[in-house]
Amino acid sequence: MRRLLTLHALLVYLFLYLPILVIVALSFNQSRRGVRFTGFTLDWYRALFQDPRVLDYFLNTLLVAFVSTLVATVLGTLLAVGLVRYRFPGKGFLSYLLYIPVVVPDVVMGVSLLLLFALAREVLGFPRLSLFTVILGHITFQVAFVTLVVRSRLLLLDPALEEAARDLGARGWQTFWHVTLPLAWPGVAAGALLALTLSLDDFVVTFFTAGPGATTLPLYIYSSVKLGVSPKVHALSTLIIGLSAFFLALGYALTRRRV
Amino acid sequence: MASFLTRGPYGELTGPWGFHNYAKLPHPVYLEAFAQSLLVGVLATLISALLGYPLAFYIARHPQRDLLLFLLLLPFLTNFLIRVYAWLVLLQREGLVNALLGAFGLGPLVLYPSFFAVLLATVYTFLPFFVLPVYASVERLDWQLLEAAYDLGAKPVKAFLHAVLPQTYPGLFAGSVLVFIPAMGTFVVADLLGAGRVVLIGNLIQQQFGITRDWAFGAALGVFLMGFVLLSLYLYARLQGERGLKDLV
Numbered sequence: 483m484r485r486l487l488t489l490h491a492l493l494v495y496l497f498l499y500l501p502i503l504v505i506v507a508l509s510f511n512q513s514r515r516g517v518r519f520t521g522f523t524l525d526w527y528r529a530l531f532q533d534p535r536v537l538d539y540f541l542n543t544l545l546v547a548f549v550s551t552l553v554a555t556v557l558g559t560l561l562a563v564g565l566v567r568y569r570f571p572g573k574g575f576l577s578y579l580l581y582i583p584v585v586v587p588d589v590v591m592g593v594s595l596l597l598l599f600a601l602a603r604e605v606l607g608f609p610r611l612s613l614f615t616v617i618l619g620h621i622t623f624q625v626a627f628v629t630l631v632v633r634s635r636l637l638l639l640d641p642a643l644e645e646a647a648r649d650l651g652a653r654g655w656q657t658f659w660h661v662t663l664p665l666a667w668p669g670v671a672a673g674a675l676l677a678l679t680l681s682l683d684d685f686v687v688t689f690f691t692a693g694p695g696a697t698t699l700p701l702y703i704y705s706s707v708k709l710g711v712s713p714k715v716h717a718l719s720t721l722i723i724g725l726s727a728f729f730l731a732l733g734y735a736l737t738r739r740r741v
Numbered sequence: 742m743a744s745f746l747t748r749g750p751y752g753e754l755t756g757p758w759g760f761h762n763y764a765k766l767p768h769p770v771y772l773e774a775f776a777q778s779l780l781v782g783v784l785a786t787l788i789s790a791l792l793g794y795p796l797a798f799y800i801a802r803h804p805q806r807d808l809l810l811f812l813l814l815l816p817f818l819t820n821f822l823i824r825v826y827a828w829l830v831l832l833q834r835e836g837l838v839n840a841l842l843g844a845f846g847l848g849p850l851v852l853y854p855s856f857f858a859v860l861l862a863t864v865y866t867f868l869p870f871f872v873l874p875v876y877a878s879v880e881r882l883d884w885q886l887l888e889a890a891y892d893l894g895a896k897p898v899k900a901f902l903h904a905v906l907p908q909t910y911p912g913l914f915a916g917s918v919l920v921f922i923p924a925m926g927t928f929v930v931a932d933l934l935g936a937g938r939v940v941l942i943g944n945l946i947q948q949q950f951g952i953t954r955d956w957a958f959g960a961a962l963g964v965f966l967m968g969f970v971l972l973s974l975y976l977y978a979r980l981q982g983e984r985g986l987k988d989l990v
Contacts, residue, residue, distance in 0.1 A: 483897075491799040491809075494792050497865070498816045501827030504837055508830065585974055587926020589943040590963040593950050597960060685822055685929060690950065703822045707829065707933060719823040726818045734811050 502723060509716035526717040542613060543698040547681040550620035555674040558628025566636040583626040592690030595619045611693025619691040620681045628673035635669025778941040782925035785863045789871040789920045797875035817869045825933050828862040829853060854936035862934050863924045871916035878912030918977050922970050942966050
């Protein structure tokens, strides 16, 4: 039984890693097509770095990710504090609404945003589809995730700590800044990290909300795959895989040290 | 704020209002897309269960489980498109899978584009969503119940079915929902690996907003898909109680 489980686990991990290893190997392969390894080369990386558009797309991706994460983290944290600390009519309904952006298929999310922006443009005359609309779109789904993560952290906190701060004469804002926020910090950081990952990885919402000149790396990868296999995509994918592995390993090492 | 953005618009963009877009839904083409989406969702969930359930046990009982979890999440955090694209590379005519089959004197098979390719990549993409909730249940498992079952003379299979399996139901349900919903709703996997041969609801929606430019009908399809997702979520919540919803996130 034990041996069967081990074999099973090995096969599943092979299933998980085989595609990635193939991409990495192909990015160093001289041959343009097929899987026969005809010799080691760095040509595809050179071609990738010489393409000025790729740098643009990379910067677009980073800009969208950082701006949307920042806004979504602030909004999500405030919403979570509001939901946990205050009572108001419709609170239960609002809490349920939070799950909708989390579970709704991203195609529906993408087209809903597209329709909303089209409607807004008809009525208000803006916004045009651009990086700005992409950022708005990302914030929309990120807020829900950040709120849920921060809320679960806040629910663990002892309300007596805030009461103590108030008893000692702290105002609402001071209590929030000096007591609530530092205590909720791990939740806020985890929520922000989740939001950042979601934004960097997002293709579908970006696909529907991006206008001309707002290409991000996922959009670029999609169009190159659609137009036909280019080894440059293998090189780009390998770099992205390497970077995510590096950051994930860093996060893993940091959390281990704390324990 | 999130609520009004995700709620699908009902009306037409121009012209008369009405339900005529919904009246188009029972057309055979759309019904087939819906049936295929359901099939992908159900099969992907079943295969994920077969692969993920034993794996969750293996990881939970392994001394290096943090490392194993890390290795499970690593491919998952690389870009979604790259992971789908990798299967395109593996399954294409000159790909690795056909090369291996060729070595045994088989093939080449047309593995791409196909329903099989879409299903495989869907499982690949969402497998961790299944493993993580099951892992959480296995970690909380009370193994004394299993020992008690053995003490009472139960055979291993029976002991598992009565003492272990019921304890993992919350994880199984949560994992199934987490795989079923995105597997049904995705359009990217079918778009890249089905290449027009596999059309899911997501692809229909994308077509209405892309080539066909019938936004109103696309919105109707979107509302329909969302209604279906909310319905399955409601059924899940009925089964698991409100706590189940929190466990999902």
